[in-house]
Amino acid sequence: MxxxxxxxxxxxxxxxxxxxxRQEVGHPATDPLQVRELKRxxxxLKEEITSLEARAG
Known part of the structure; x- marks a missing residue:
């Protein structure tokens, strides 16, 4: 690839x-631990994208 x-x-x-x-935060019974893990x-992913973009030039 x-x-x-x-x-x-x-x-x-x-x-x-x-x-x-966005969907999780919109639920009335949002699980803050799950949201935190999703954000992590x-x-x-963003860090990996940034790293790959730097290598690609």
Missing amino acids: TIEARIRELGNRHRQLDETI RKLR
């Missing part, structure tokens, strides 16, 4: 997590 393809894949996963977080996963 090329770096560009990997960046696109990670970007899609990042957007999906963003949508999942989203941040790790």
